Amino acid sequence: MSKHSLAEKLNLVSQVNKGKPIKRLSKDSHIREGMLLEWVRKYDLFGESGLQKQPNIRATPDFKEEVVRLIMEKHLPLPQVVLQYGVSKSALESWIRMVKANGYASLHQQKKRGRPPKAMGRSKKREPETELEQLQTENT
Structure with a gap:
């Protein structure tokens, strides 16, 4: 859910269009001036649908x-x-x-996301490397 409702956005945009200063609206509503300007631009271009939450796109x-x-x-x-x-x-x-x-x-590079997969299964027995290890394995 978005932080600001469609009704709130429409109200603020209409106040800006009526001539109320963006700086004052920004202070009163605790919203950045840039965000208000973006809403006004979206409203001017796309109307009410520009202020509605848009679905996330998967950019190629x-x-x-x-x-x-x-x-x-x-x-x-x-x-x-x-x-x-x-x-x-x-x-x-x-x-x-x-x-x-x-x-x-x-x-165009594909990024690997997430944690790498965990190695499953038991670790294999390793071969004895030194003479001492060979003798110890023979004794057991």
Whole structure:
């Protein structure tokens, strides 16, 4: 569940559209100014549906590359791409950092996730390495 309800978002956006200063609304409602601006932009572009919670998308490597190229090569502003493609700002910033550090190929690499599997079963008996170990195994 989201922290702010759709009704609350609509109320704040309508107050901004009526001319109430964002700074004051931000202080009164304890919401960052940037978040309020994002809601206003989404509302202007998509209407009420822009303020509703969107399902998480599983971005393919090709999609990631396309979006990052728009920002890095065509110099589109980050907020515009975020709104246009419905990608979170933090995910997009992460992809850009990856490309700057390791190139576009880093977006196509598969990352292993989670804890590595535990080796199951008993450990095998090892062969005695020294003469002393051989003699001890013969005596038992």
